[in-house]
Amino acid sequence: MNEQSPHLALAESLRLQHQKMEQLSAMLDAVFNGTHDAMFLVRVDDDGEFRLARVNESYLRLMGYHPAEIVGHTPVEAMGKHVGEAMRANFQRCVEAKARITYEETRNSPGGERVWLTTLTPMLEEGRVQFLLGSRKDITKQKQAEAERAGLHRRQQAMFLGHTAVMMLVEPLSGRIVDANPAASAFYGYTRDELLNMRIQQINMLPEAEAEQRRKDALDGGKHYFLLPHRLKSGEIRLVDIYSCPCAGDDGDLLFSIIFNATQREHYRASLQQEKEMLRTTLNSIGDGVVATDAQGRITGMNRVAEEITGWTEQDASGKPFGEVFKLVNEATGEPIPNPVTEVLQTGTIVGFEHDAALITKAGTRVSLADRATPIKDEQGHVFGVVMVFRDVTAERAQQARILYLSYYDQLTGLHNRRFMEEELLHLDGQEMLPLSVIMGDLNGLKLTNDIFGHEAGDDLLKRAAAVLKAGSRKGDIVVRWAGDEFVVLLPRTDAETAIAVLQDIKQRCRLQQDTNGFQLSISLGCATKISPEESIWLKLKEAEELMYGQKLLESRNYRRSIINTMQDTMYAKSSETEAHAIRTKQQSLEIGRALGLSAKQLDDLALLAVLHDIGKVGIKEDILQREGDLTEAEWAEIRRHPEIGYRIAQNTPELSVVSEHILSHHERWDGQGYPRGLQGKDIPLLARIIAVVDAFDVMVSGSAYQPAMSLEQAIAEIRQNAGTQFDPAVVEAFLAKVLATD
Secondary structure: OOOOHHHHHHHHHHHHHHHHHHHHHHHHHHHHHOOOOEEEEEEEOOOOOEEEEEEOHHHHHHHOOOHHHHOOOOHHHHHOHHHHHHHHHHHHHHHHHOOOEEEEEEEEEOOEEEEEEEEEEEEEEOOEEEEEEEEEEEOHHHHHHHHHHHHHHHHHHHHHHHOOOEEEEEOOOOOEEEEEOHHHHHHHOOOHHHHHOOEHHHOEOOOHHHHHHHHHHHHHOOOOEEEEEEEOOOOOEEEEEEEEEEEEEOOEEEEEEEEEEHHHHHHHHHHHHHHHHHHHHHHHHOOOEEEEEEOOOEEEEEOHHHHHHHOOOHHHHOOOEHHHHOEEEEOOOOOEOOOHHHHHHHHOOOEEOOOOEEEEOOOOOEEEEEEEEEEEEOOOOOEEEEEEEEEEOHHHHHHHHHHHHHHHEOOOOOOEEHHHHHHHHHHHOOHHHOOEEEEEEEEOOHHHHHHHHOHHHHHHHHHHHHHHHHHHOOOOOEEEEOOOOEEEEEEOOOOHHHHHHHHHHHHHHHHOOEOOOOOEOOEEEEEEEEOOOOOOHHHHHHHHHHHHHHHHHHHHHHHHHHHHHHHHHHHHHHOOOOHHHHHHHHHHHHHHHHHOOOOHHHHHHHHHHHHHOOHHHHHOOHHHHOOOOOOOHHHHHHHOOHHHHHHHHHHOOHHHHHHHHHHHHOOOOOOOOOOOOOOOHHHOOHHHHHHHHHHHHHHHHHOOOOOOOOOHHHHHHHHHHOEOOOEOHHHHHHHHHHHOOOO
């Protein structure tokens, strides 16, 4: 019994811990799922490190993270060094205090810079902090409001001090002048200090009792406007308009008075008209549409932009109900949405548009809108109208949709991209999608196509490969451009046999595809199938990739041989080169090679070079190669590119790489005036020097699109004349002695 007691105690302890964890989990779920605040749980490891253990949906939405980016990571790992170290310092402060702490922090989020009020609550067990429960509340608007209030106070003070109107603050009972702006000093002729040591009665020409009653009327709100005589320091008396209202002071209510010289009334009336015109000009100059309504929701004014967006003129819309002019619908469903002006008039609060609000214009077109409607209130807070400010965000939303599309689609092929696939696998990699098959494909010949015909042709090859993969896949399959020349096809609920059938169909479609240069489309493919939840889909992708590369090794040699044959056929079809020319060049080159004592290996390379030295012409435009008559300098520059194109072809084809340097050099000259590198003398590879003589001679006697054929005697004379300048003298001597048997 005693021997079992420790075990029973341990079991009971574990049970209680499990129960405690379940309670904790339930409590966390309630907290996490019951609030709109960003909630997070931080685990405090034994080594003192902090790791984010859990976040709620509001956290992910507000902070703009994916769970995999932060859960299980330290603050520095998840947020970067700068932000992470600041977070860690606050976490440490909470652990050391073993008490709840609250602090503000400014962080960047998808919506811009936000201010958060963060609260950390330590969760202790046996005196040690095990977890930190955190919550973040967005107080950006609160901070903005505080800043706006402070700014409003500063603006009010600036207006008071800087305004040209005479302003005073007066204690209503005693009439003592509490404050006066510079305009008051200028108007009355007293300094500010003098005014602050005076009572208003010393300026006011009314009897004291009557003046006191006027102040009481203004304080009680019974009357705000007065026409009174005031005496200046100079003794001059002027009639002034006084607009007086109560306002809160530090020690009680004060009267805030604006005083106008009545003689300047017309001046101010003109100024008011000018300000109204400035407002209209401003409204018509800003980029947003502005429309105003009265308390019944009838339109009273529109600016130019509002006219342009809605299609209504201000004259036609004036007096009409807002809803008759502004027909607002949900952009996605086309269903009408609540009238924002009606909502503002009913609630007296600012109403923002729905995220997907759209306007049906007078012409019947649809325009995406953003922004909000604001109440217009009088001094008593009564709403007597609404101002709605809005803008056309059609292009902006289209751009956002475009950005979203580009984030999940490959722009060139139109297929889904790797990011989409990685996120989609989170949904597909489940029991209900099994068996889940994957096909990995690698496009053959892309680099060669880019090198020969340019990246435009390579892009076309990728698009044709994507089209074949899409056509060979079934509805519900997901075709992805995985990398530069790699593709993946995801086949949910597809067994291995069916996946192989899809793979074979894709192969058959490839066999039927040829581009304008006669090259057959070739994609190496591998397939694997996940049949149980325990298997890793990533390992299956790796398995499919290995099978694909194995297939690529088997197919590559035949594919390269096919490419070489196709390029030869293309060269013969596009240029004046003929198979007979290649045979003559080969025979004559070998005769020279034997005369010069070349080895068997060199003779084999020479034979290959003789046939393929002009292979780079497959990358030159056909109309240039077959043009009769003179070529422009730009066209000659294009022709002179063929040794470099041929070099890249040979470098990308293992069977031809031994002659790549010779192909690059077969248009170099003995005197260094050749191309593309300007090599001279024996710096030019010997095999290229041999081909230069034989090829030039055969073109002379056979003719080309650029020059008529010569007689044998003329060609021999031309070869002799250019020995030591264009051609290697030793090669010319061997050519004349062994090939043409001339003295």
